[in-house]
Amino acid sequence: MREKKTVFKLFFVWDFEKEERWLNEMAQEGWILDNTGFSFYTFVRCEPGEYIIRLEMNPSSDYRAFVKELGAEYIGGCVNWVYFRRKAELGSFELLSDIDSRLTHLSRINRMLSLLCLANLILGITNSLNQARCGWLNLLCAAMLSYALGRIHGMKAALEKERSLHE
Amino acid sequence: MENLALTESTYYILLSLYHPQHGYGIMQQTEQLSGGRVHLAAGTLYGALTSLCEKGWIRPLPAESGSRKKEYQLTAEGVQVLKHELARLQQLVANGESILKEEAL
Numbered sequence: 001m002r003e004k005k006t007v008f009k010l011f012f013v014w015d016f017e018k019e020e021r022w023l024n025e026m027a028q029e030g031w032i033l034d035n036t037g038f039s040f041y042t043f044v045r046c047e048p049g050e051y052i053i054r055l056e057m058n059p060s061s062d063y064r065a066f067v068k069e070l071g072a073e074y075i076g077g078c079v080n081w082v083y084f085r086r087k088a089e090l091g092s093f094e095l096l097s098d099i100d101s102r103l104t105h106l107s108r109i110n111r112m113l114s115l116l117c118l119a120n121l122i123l124g125i126t127n128s129l130n131q132a133r134c135g136w137l138n139l140l141c142a143a144m145l146s147y148a149l150g151r152i153h154g155m156k157a158a159l160e161k162e163r164s165l166h167e
Numbered sequence: 168m169e170n171l172a173l174t175e176s177t178y179y180i181l182l183s184l185y186h187p188q189h190g191y192g193i194m195q196q197t198e199q200l201s202g203g204r205v206h207l208a209a210g211t212l213y214g215a216l217t218s219l220c221e222k223g224w225i226r227p228l229p230a231e232s233g234s235r236k237k238e239y240q241l242t243a244e245g246v247q248v249l250k251h252e253l254a255r256l257q258q259l260v261a262n263g264e265s266i267l268k269e270e271a272l
Binding site (some may be wrong): 054070073 | 175190191207209210211212213221237238
């Protein structure tokens with residue numbers, strides 16, 4: 001049986017690149033992600049540098065099949081985020097290689113956050129009006145999601161500025 | 168026809184699909200044609216294939232039995248788009264060359 005360890009760690013939604021970097025550092029140290037879900041990461045032992053790991057927000061199951069066709073393994077996912085690993089010996093492994101597709105990705109995250117934010121806002125207002133006790137919690141969630149939306153918007157604006165000059 | 172420049176990724180995907188090809192084949196051909204300069208990542212390629220199918224510039228081929236890999240090919244409209252883009256690129260090159268040559272004198 002391979003050695004295993006589980007780490008609990010939270011990343012902000014706009015920090016997905018930092019999360020990916022951390023997972024690749026773990027893989028460099030000989031720990032490859034084997035399972036994940038909300039706030040937990042289970043790693044198993046691997047050869048240091050054996051794998052490259054990538055993550056993306058893409059709910060399409062057709063997409064998952066497409067990436068697998070390219071020799072990658074689907075590790076798991078959490079609220080529309082999918083995690084893949086591929087052997088480093090197969091060459092460089094990336095999910096988004098141009099500005100346009102990175103912008104599309106950010107728009108997808110934006111859409112999901114907007115929906116969640118709106119739902120929390122509506123729940124928060126109705127709960128508060130009905131004097132329910134958890135109304136403020138929904139409003140707090142909505143406020144935090146708005147902040148996340150602002151961060152994603154900032155990332156998009158920076159990319160769009162770059163896109164106006166080159167691909 | 169819309170007079171819009173294609174992105175480098177789109178241009179190479181369309182070129183690669185002059186003959187039927189699956190995802191991995193498109194990546195390899197693009198890398199080979201561009202001398203290793205243009206690398207198509209999985210998600211970028213997937214997104215582009217989906218939108219190019221919607222536009223009708225390429226089409227998925229009926230899956231052969233026993234093969235899981237989906238193949239795509241250029242449509243007649245896709246060939247037109249490529250020809251249009253080639254003419255645009257030729258003009259870009261010609262303009263660049265003529266002006267930079269003058270500068271060199």
